[in-house]
Amino acid sequence: MTDIILKSNLGRRKFVNRLMLGIVILLTALAIIPLICIVGYIIYKGLPAINWDFFTKLPVPVGESGGGIGNSIIGTLILVAIASVVGIPIGILSAVYLSEYKPAGAFSSCVRFVVDVMLGIPSIVLGIFAYLTFVKPFGHFSAISGGLALALLMIPIVGRSTEEILKLVPNTIREGAYALGVPKWKTILRIVLPYATKGIVTGVMLGVARVAGETAPLLLTAFGNHFWSKNINEPIASLPAQIFEYAKSPFDDWIQKAWGAALVLIVLVLTLNVIARVITRGRFKNAS
Amino acid sequence: MNYRGLAKEIELKIHSDRPARKWPVEAFFKWGTFAFAFLIIVLLIWMIIAIAIQSQLSLEKFGFQFLTSTDWDPVKGLFGALPFIYGTIVSSIVAIAVAAPISIGVALFLTEMAPKWLRTPIGFLIELLAAIPSILFGLLGLFVFVPFVREWIQKPIGKILGWFPLFSGAPIGLGMLSAGLLLAIMIIPIITALARDIIGNVPNIQKEGALALGATRWEMIWKVVLPYARSGILGAVILGLGRALGETMAVTMVIGNRAEIKASLFAPSHSMAAVIANEFTEATGDLYLSSLIEVGLILFLVTFLLNALARFLIWSVAKGPKGGIRA
Numbered sequence: 001m002t003d004i005i006l007k008s009n010l011g012r013r014k015f016v017n018r019l020m021l022g023i024v025i026l027l028t029a030l031a032i033i034p035l036i037c038i039v040g041y042i043i044y045k046g047l048p049a050i051n052w053d054f055f056t057k058l059p060v061p062v063g064e065s066g067g068g069i070g071n072s073i074i075g076t077l078i079l080v081a082i083a084s085v086v087g088i089p090i091g092i093l094s095a096v097y098l099s100e101y102k103p104a105g106a107f108s109s110c111v112r113f114v115v116d117v118m119l120g121i122p123s124i125v126l127g128i129f130a131y132l133t134f135v136k137p138f139g140h141f142s143a144i145s146g147g148l149a150l151a152l153l154m155i156p157i158v159g160r161s162t163e164e165i166l167k168l169v170p171n172t173i174r175e176g177a178y179a180l181g182v183p184k185w186k187t188i189l190r191i192v193l194p195y196a197t198k199g200i201v202t203g204v205m206l207g208v209a210r211v212a213g214e215t216a217p218l219l220l221t222a223f224g225n226h227f228w229s230k231n232i233n234e235p236i237a238s239l240p241a242q243i244f245e246y247a248k249s250p251f252d253d254w255i256q257k258a259w260g261a262a263l264v265l266i267v268l269v270l271t272l273n274v275i276a277r278v279i280t281r282g283r284f285k286n287a288s
Numbered sequence: 289m290n291y292r293g294l295a296k297e298i299e300l301k302i303h304s305d306r307p308a309r310k311w312p313v314e315a316f317f318k319w320g321t322f323a324f325a326f327l328i329i330v331l332l333i334w335m336i337i338a339i340a341i342q343s344q345l346s347l348e349k350f351g352f353q354f355l356t357s358t359d360w361d362p363v364k365g366l367f368g369a370l371p372f373i374y375g376t377i378v379s380s381i382v383a384i385a386v387a388a389p390i391s392i393g394v395a396l397f398l399t400e401m402a403p404k405w406l407r408t409p410i411g412f413l414i415e416l417l418a419a420i421p422s423i424l425f426g427l428l429g430l431f432v433f434v435p436f437v438r439e440w441i442q443k444p445i446g447k448i449l450g451w452f453p454l455f456s457g458a459p460i461g462l463g464m465l466s467a468g469l470l471l472a473i474m475i476i477p478i479i480t481a482l483a484r485d486i487i488g489n490v491p492n493i494q495k496e497g498a499l500a501l502g503a504t505r506w507e508m509i510w511k512v513v514l515p516y517a518r519s520g521i522l523g524a525v526i527l528g529l530g531r532a533l534g535e536t537m538a539v540t541m542v543i544g545n546r547a548e549i550k551a552s553l554f555a556p557s558h559s560m561a562a563v564i565a566n567e568f569t570e571a572t573g574d575l576y577l578s579s580l581i582e583v584g585l586i587l588f589l590v591t592f593l594l595n596a597l598a599r600f601l602i603w604s605v606a607k608g609p610k611g612g613i614r615a
Contacts, residue, residue: 013504013507014504016504016506017504017505017506017507020506020509020510021401021505021506023393024393024394024396024397024401025397025401026393027389027390027393027394027397028393028394028397028398028402028410030390031390031391031393031394031414031417031476031477031480032410032413032414032417034417034473035413035414035416035417035420037428037432038420038424038425038428041428041432042424042427042428089324090324090327090328093320093321093324093325094321094324094325094327094328096321097318097321097322097324097325098325100321101318101321101322107325108325110329111325111326111328111329113599114328114329114332115328116595116599117332117592117595117596118328118331118332119595120527120530120531120534120591120592120594120595121335121534121588121591121592122533122534122535122536122561122587122588122591123534123536124534124536124561124564124565124584124587125335125339125534125584125587125588125591126335127564128339128564128568128580128581128584129334129335129338129339131568132338132339132342132581133334133338152331155328155331156328159328182294183313183314184314184317184318185313185314185316185317185318186294188317190294191294206419209419210419212421213420213421213422213423213424214421215421215422215423215536215537216422216536216537216561216565219565219568219569220564220565220568220569223569240421240423240537243423243424243427244423244426244537244541247426247427247430247431247541248541255431258427259427262423262424262427265421265423265424266420266421266424269419269420269421270416270419270420273415273416273419274416277412277415
């Protein structure tokens with residue numbers, strides 16, 4: 001560290017300091033530019049495709065003009081609903097057990113580790129599992145299998161964020177409830193969970209946003225169709241899979257539709273994200 | 289929040305003479321939540337077993353050769369996964385080489401350099417980048433990024449360094465380089481978020497010590513912050529690598545999907561996740577399907593090991609010595 005004391009070096013050291021500061025700022029800009037480009041370009045390309053028919057009509061064969069992706073939008077909503085109904089309770093209730101009943105111990109560490117592992121599993125592998133379990137035995141692709149594949153993605157996201165939030169609930173309010181003679185389960189349902197509602201909702205919204213844009217497992221499970229789905233035991237269309245199908249096609253008209261669908265998807269996902277973050281920020285303001 | 293209802297209930301209980309009914313609600317609730325936690329473990333084990341069983345056919349037929357053979361010929365019934373493994377690894381290495389320095393730079397900017405008012409909005413933008421679905425990266429990659437890479441990266445580099453095997457061949461855009469760079473954009477927010485937390489955990493007292501000795505801000509970062517956070521940052525990078533290995537849609541759309549091993553980064557290639565996404569629903573015959581599932585099994589095991597390693601590294605920093613204890 002002797003070089004720090006030598007005065008003759010000061011000019012050079014200050015220069016290095018500024019230079020590195022500049023480089024770091026440049027790197028930050030490099031990281032943010034793609035976001036602006038992506039959002040901007042999708043809006044630019046997608047807006048011309050958007051009209052009333054786009055939301056309400058079915059896809060049309062090549063060559064015919066008009067048509068829309070109404071069934072994909074509904075399909076994505078159905079898939080996300082199935083995933084939510086299955087994934088959210090499992091995520092939240094397992095987090096309640098970890099945080100309220102067994103914060104320490106081998107079993108809890110094991111569950112936490114498994115949740116970490118599940119967060120890191122590539123979504124295509126989850127798709128394979130969903131295919132083997134929910135598609136192959138029944139012999140056909142289905143909306144249910146797609147929804148369950150998405151639920152597998154959702155469980156660790158919701159579980160992890162819920163546990164983090166429950167940890168932030170001050171122990172004093174639990175003790176306050178116990179002191180009044182409230183049983184533990186009622187404390188959890190009436191005191192702890194309401195206190196953490198905002199945080200839990202944030203986690204759920206982030207989970208929903210994540211699975212709404214997920215494509216890979218759906219290719220193996222929900223597959224896709226070009227009709228209004230009437231039965232969740234049959235293949236179902238979804239926005240991401242529809243974008244993939246259109247983007248691979250050589251037809252300008254379809255590619256145009258892919259951009260429109262991309263715009264719908266990005267608006268959906270970013271809105272969920274922004275709302276989720278705003279909710280949490282409000283929460284931290286109250287806390288401080 | 290309104291606890292009045294609960295307060296009233298408690299009051300009623302206290303003042304009522306009859307003894308409270310003894311429903312085993314408590315036990316029911318406890319074991320109910322336990323069941324859900326247990327279910328998560330069961331799911332993972334079930335997943336491993338299901339995938340392992342279904343890849344049995346290909347495991348038995350090809351054995352270790354599956355990893356070393358470059359033949360992927362569904363017509364002849366020959367399956368070797370090396371081209372996919374190679375493509376996955378090389379594109380991920382390109383991604384990490386580009387993303388790691390940028391992410392660490394952003395994390396440093398957000399924790400040590402940026403003025404307070406700028407930290408939240410920039411952190412927010414980076415988080416939004418993480419939220420964009422990979423299919424959209426793929427869409428943009430195919431129509432915007434691939435031509436950009438071809439015109440502005442491959443052609444200039446090809447002119448100067450075309451003699452070098454890594455940069456040889458025709459600049460067609462689709463290929464390893466595009467996939468790697470696109471992956472880099474996708475994993476930057478993941479590495480950044482983790483590195484930011486880890487760097488934020490460096491004790492203030494150490495940083496203040498360095499500044500008090502007359503270090504410039506950069507010297508403080510270089511000689512105090514980064515050494516302290518080193519293994520944690522490595523963990524963050526490994527976690528980013530795990531994400532890059534398993535990324536499917538964006539890679540499928542830009543890597544070119546050709547099962548060949550070429551030295552050049554400009555050449556089209558293939559990846560493990562991409563081959564599953566492309567061929568799974570069209571796979572005819574049990575052996576073909578089983579081979580694809582084995583590719584999934586390999587992918588799963590590799591990401592599993594990387595995740596475990598990364599968690600361990602990050603955990604060792606989070607639990608590491610605090611304050612002035614560390615020399």
